[in-house]
Amino acid sequence: MKFLLLSCCAPCSCAVIKTLAEKAEDFEVVFYNPNVVPLSEYKKRCNENRRICEVYDIPFIELEYDHEKWNKQIAGLEQEPERGRRCEVCFYMRLKNVMEYAKMRGITHVASVLGVSRYKDLAQVNRAAYKAADETGVKYLEIEGRKGGMQELRCHLIKDFDLYNQRYCGCQFSMSEKTQ
Ligand code: SF4
Numbered sequence: 149m150k151f152l153l154l155s156c157c158a159p160c161s162c163a164v165i166k167t168l169a170e171k172a173e174d175f176e177v178v179f180y181n182p183n184v185v186p187l188s189e190y191k192k193r194c195n196e197n198r199r200i201c202e203v204y205d206i207p208f209i210e211l212e213y214d215h216e217k218w219n220k221q222i223a224g225l226e227q228e229p230e231r232g233r234r235c236e237v238c239f240y241m242r243l244k245n246v247m248e249y250a251k252m253r254g255i256t257h258v259a260s261v262l263g264v265s266r267y268k269d270l271a272q273v274n275r276a277a278y279k280a281a282d283e284t285g286v287k288y289l290e291i292e293g294r295k296g297g298m299q300e301l302r303c304h305l306i307k308d309f310d311l312y313n314q315r316y317c318g319c320q321f322s323m324s325e326k327t328q
Contacts, residue, residue: 150174151257151289152209154246156181156318158196158311160264163301164293169204175259177201178246180211182218183238184318196312203309211249217241218319226321231269234321239273243288244280257287264293264302267317 153168155161155177168175179197184190194210201208221241225234239262247258258281263273274290281288292298306313316322 152178152250154178154260157193158200159313161261162200162305163298164261176207178209180246182214185320239276243277247280247284247286250286257289259289259291
């Protein structure tokens, strides 16, 4: 069964991509992160994610960087803290867009690494994903990115490939916190 893997960055996705690639899973990585600012940072994360996909010979797709649309979605939630309501909307928007893209291509399942970082609320990501799945009819695939040695593997790969590892989650409101 083919699926799409929504990725936010190389550090969060490297261990998952390696593990899935070694299991010969049929998947493509989709980079849809209109939350990330500034544009130079977005490009850096995108290029690093592309690089790690090339290592494991996995297709990499970059969707539109529609930051204005993202701003509209989170309007009124600017003051929310990390893991608050703004983050839930942010996850939902990105997951729903990728599910719509999957549907357009006839791909039935979408997974993500949005909850891999220990700074993220995995239950919140899953909630947003199931809501998007209900609305689009695309199935959400929960994958393991934290347990079973995945965090250790992630650290090794970041070091081995000298991956750029950002200091903040992505949006303008997360820049003062170490959230990745
Ligand atoms: S802190 Fe991260 S998850 Fe939350 S709204 Fe900003 S970019 Fe999205």
